[in-house]
Amino acid sequence: MQIAVISGKGGTGKSSITAAFATLGNEVVLADCDVDAANMHLIMNPQIEESTVYVAGEKAVIDQNLCSGCSMCYDYCRFDAVKFSDGKYYIDEVSCDGCRLCSRVCQEKAISLVKNDKSRMHSGSFRNGKMIYGRLEPGEENSGKLVAMVRDKCREVSEKSGIDTILIDSPPGIGCAVISSITGTDRIFIVTEPSLSGFNDLKRTLELVSSLGIKHSVIINKYDLCPPLSDTIEDYCREKNILLSGKLPFDSEVVHAMVNCKSIVEWRPDSQISKTLTKIWEKISE
Ligand code: SF4
Numbered sequence: 237m238q239i240a241v242i243s244g245k246g247g248t249g250k251s252s253i254t255a256a257f258a259t260l261g262n263e264v265v266l267a268d269c270d271v272d273a274a275n276m277h278l279i280m281n282p283q284i285e286e287s288t289v290y291v292a293g294e295k296a297v298i299d300q301n302l303c304s305g306c307s308m309c310y311d312y313c314r315f316d317a318v319k320f321s322d323g324k325y326y327i328d329e330v331s332c333d334g335c336r337l338c339s340r341v342c343q344e345k346a347i348s349l350v351k352n353d354k355s356r357m358h359s360g361s362f363r364n365g366k367m368i369y370g371r372l373e374p375g376e377e378n379s380g381k382l383v384a385m386v387r388d389k390c391r392e393v394s395e396k397s398g399i400d401t402i403l404i405d406s407p408p409g410i411g412c413a414v415i416s417s418i419t420g421t422d423r424i425f426i427v428t429e430p431s432l433s434g435f436n437d438l439k440r441t442l443e444l445v446s447s448l449g450i451k452h453s454v455i456i457n458k459y460d461l462c463p464p465l466s467d468t469i470e471d472y473c474r475e476k477n478i479l480l481s482g483k484l485p486f487d488s489e490v491v492h493a494m495v496n497c498k499s500i501v502e503w504r505p506d507s508q509i510s511k512t513l514t515k516i517w518e519k520i521s522e
């Protein structure tokens with residue numbers, strides 16, 4: 237069974253909730269698909285067994301021995317990636333889009349394109365199963381493709397290890413990387429919070445998930461920070477016939493758990509939030 241935890245915006249507590257599910261009960265294959273800002277490994281401290289290079293597009297480089305300093309590349313680059321300093325032109329690899337225009341206009345053939353190969357996919361074991369995560373380097377692109385690579389690896393590891401449950405921490409938002417992280421899953425938890433932006437992003441996320449026809453339900457995190465808005469979200473779910481899996485209270489111990497590299501269910505198993513999360517997870521595992 238493949239279960240994804242998603243949210244329309246960052247900061248809702250999606251990763252804390254995923255971490256709790258990952259450390260409750262039977263072993264899981266845990267996937268951190270938030271490749272632009274992977275951080276689950278900081279809590280789970282996995283033992284890395286395999287690292288794979290991920291080639292994420294190309295970037296331009298200038299051969300200073302061939303450059304005549306004509307400034308054509310500087311004038312033509314639409315991404316302001318060509319810089320001039322100490323009497324030399326050079327290319328800022330974070331800003332470079334790899335469009336190749338500079339290499340076409342350079343009369344000296346001083347510009348070549350090289351592969352972005354700093355991003356990695358790591359695979360290993362953590363305290364409750366296996367873990368796979370991707371890390372996209374700043375400025376490297378095609379996050380959706382790296383997410384697909386992580387998910388392929390999860391299926392392979394699941395088959396080899398005999399661990400049936402694949403648990404996915406998706407990136408926030410509703411973009412390509414999110415779609416790549418949830419396509420073909422069996423179940424999705426959508427995490428929201430009682431704020432206007434949280435509610436708005438929940439509606440957009442529900443549209444996306446409904447269009448993919450995947451079974452889903454909503455978790456309202458930190459519901460007690462704004463009970464009226466939380467009630468509005470609950471009413472909305474009821475009207476639209478969307479299952480509400482649970483409401484979690486704000487608990488500052490969640491932060492303390494993270495700081496101590498634990499999930500909240502490991503750190504404070506008797507707290508209300510841990511009990512609610514346990515109930516939600518037990519229900520899906522039945
Ligand atoms: S276009 Fe070529 S020769 Fe001109 S500044 Fe750029 S790298 Fe140098």
Ligand code: SF4
Nearest residue numbers: 313332333335336338
């Ligand atoms: S490849 Fe495109 S984005 Fe990169 S420096 Fe050349 S013109 Fe600019």
